[in-house]
């Protein structure tokens with residue numbers, strides 16, 4: 001089975017969509033993320049099956065510049081809240097908030113300066129987007145050109161699916177040839193957690 005634990009997030013991040021890879025890279029670079037980035041990423045991690053205890057371990061170890069005291073005062077509550085462990089009305093407690101869909105990420109709370117949340121296909125300049133894609137291993141000129149065209153037409157999720165198909169080309173061919181995955185399992189991805197789930201299933 002999958003080892004969805006704090007210590008394994010670096011390895012698992014290879015299967016994350018670009019929005020979450022960007023949050024992960026920013027977190028590793030700065031040992032910090034601003035509020036909305038923490039929320040977007042925490043809910044995604046919850047959605048991949050990271051439990052509350054492991055999620056707290058993950059954030060605590062990632063925010064390496066803070067003391068335990070500061071972490072407990074400033075950050076612990078919000079993680080617990082996202083998991084429904086505290087706060088909210090009693091109906092929702094136990095589940096907490098749902099992981100954000102692409103629709104929500106694309107249309108709500110656009111990132112400001114110094115913020116890493118949002119969707120890079122929408123919120124990055126084409127140069128920054130191309131750079132980020134190259135850094136995560138997407139170097140094929142045809143794919144990069146396709147992404148640029150998708151972005152110009154504001155078809156952001158198509159750009160994301162284009163990159164998914166490129167990054168899983170061999171695996172998709174295999175499940176198609178073997179008939180183990182039908183059309184339904186290869187429909188357009190519209191949720192970051194579906195991106196992860198599909199990537200993870202294809203690669204493992």
Ligand code: SF4
Nearest residue numbers: 017019102119160192
């Ligand atoms: Fe993330 Fe969705 Fe944007 Fe892909 S299209 S990067 S999954 S928000």
